[in-house]
Amino acid sequence: MTLLRAANVQLSFGSRTVFQGLTFTIAEGERVGLVGVNGSGKSSLMKILAGAARADVGELQLRRGARVTYLPQEPEFPEGATVASELSVSQGPLKETLAAHAELAKRMESAPAEEQEKLMAQFSALSDRIEQMGGWDTEHHAKTLLDRLGVKDWDRPVAQLSGGLRKRVAIARALLTRPDLLLLDEPTNHLDADTVDWLEEELDKLPGALLLVTHDRYFLDGLVDRIVEIQPGEGVTSYPGNYQAYVEQKLVAQENAALAQHKRERWIAQEVAWLRKGPEARRTKSKSRIERAQKLMAEKGFERPKVADLRVAAAPRLGHTVIEAEGVKKSFGDRKVLDGVDFRLQRGERVGLVGPNGVGKTTFLRVLLGEVAPDGGKLVIGKNTKVAYYDQSRAQLDVEATVYESASQGEDWVELGDQKIALRDYLDDLLFPVPMQRMKVKALSGGERNRLLLARLFLEGANVLVLDEPTNDLDIVTLNILERLLLDFGGSTLLVTHDRYFLDKVATSILTFEGEGRVTRYEGNYAMYRRLKEQSDEKAASAAAPKPAPKPEEAPAAAPAKAARKPGKLSYKDQRELDGMEATIEVAESRKAGLEAQLADPAVYSNGPKVAEVQKELDATAAEVDRLYARWQELQDLSSGA
Incomplete structure (x- = not known):
């Protein structure tokens, strides 16, 4: 049964059409992934479906009585809200249902026999509804969610929380509503990989429908059964299956479209040659064919989607020593962040840093870069090492500057290899056309700011890239481009990201931050790290388990024939x-x-x-x-x- 239907929806900002003729449906219990390049209108569509914004044109139909919950990228809270009050608000419908259930149970005690059957049916329906909305022990469930999300202070004002913790409270609030349709816009931002795994399991257990925007491709693969792609300035295309199935289907569709376009161009060339022969030749052809040819030539043919052309400027060759740390220590008050950490970055390595939020990944990077002084230990930076640093807060970008000013840093030309390219043309290749280059940075979306900062860093001619959460807000197409760029990069890379798919593609080793200053290195990508970590944990658990004492009557085991x-x-x-x-x-x-x-x-x-x-x-x-x-x-x- 259809839960939600959007028909001929259109949205424009000024002269720019975000999407038009957008039509699709979501069925009850369906899991849908919404994808598209940055700026195609994914977040805008989510707001329209949630009722938080209005479309210019179009019709929305929601099943009567259906409840919708929307989690935006940047959640909002009322003034004075606490963690407890927000979760209590989210559980309002459940508490009302529990009260109705208790009242009905009381009525059944004194109701006449002829009404019992009807009341029992109502009682059963309310019981089922309570189960769908999360069960009976609401406060225990809420506290369990918060604890798993790393939010410990039940009565703390939300305004005092960091951005990451505010996002976690919003996730818990959304999960507790147990709606018929849950709209999630980039829910994995600010979550560590283990929490993302947990969130995937929680969402998989929800009985309602789900519409999800995320750049986490493993998340899409594990949760959705259909992908809807927004075409910039147009409508949507639907693909059955998960993300991997979508990629395969899109490749086939593009190949078929390219073949059809080739045939179309050949046909047009033949008709143009005929039209150029003059009136005498055209008299032998029907007027309808002439009109058909002119109409076909006026139509827009298939064009491969344009993608951002991120490139890296030439850099000096790295020496034998790149970055080395020996016995590095760092504490903040009584909290130990780094406790005697040894680390060596070698030429060509791509090291991924993983671990829960707040355990010291960013601090470790800043210690290596000399921005934070260690309490102890030794640091060595190679004489040929030149570092470009991507800060997850994007503080290097002046939001009041224009896109062109932010990229130029006083230069109107960029050097890429043996080429000298006008900055204006390079920005156009990065999907910042000339009108957009005059816009201020504060008008850009998160993904567009991310792409601008990455492009600027890659022009610095660095041979070591230090990237702290570079994947947040990037669309999947740009993520693929960034992966390829890092694989081709001749220098070394230090990378903090919670994107498991990205780490599997690019990382050659994983540095895991385990709390209390402990840091462990695993060779291989993220999937290999998880396997090795599981093996290590199993061995540790087996070694710690108490061994049963031998029975008194048992004889000691015979000595092995061959010494171990x-x-x-x-x-x-x-x-x-x-x-x-x-x-x-x-x-x-x-x-x-x-x-x-x-x-x-x-x-x-x-x-x-x-x-x-x-x-x-x-x-x-x-x-x-x-x-x-x-x-x-x-x-x-x-x-x-x-």
């Missing part, structure tokens, strides 16, 4: 395998990176059969890389006696 190898002592064969493992992994990683670069290449991306062939080879190579890392970890554990 001493901890830390590998066989000759295993030692040789371990010695060569690093080079073997490097070759496999290089092969994997090359295949990923092929998939990101527009020439390959538009060739359906080639994509399937490269994807198959990439899957096999990725599996081999995972096997090698697992074997490497196994040998390392044997060597260390773990």
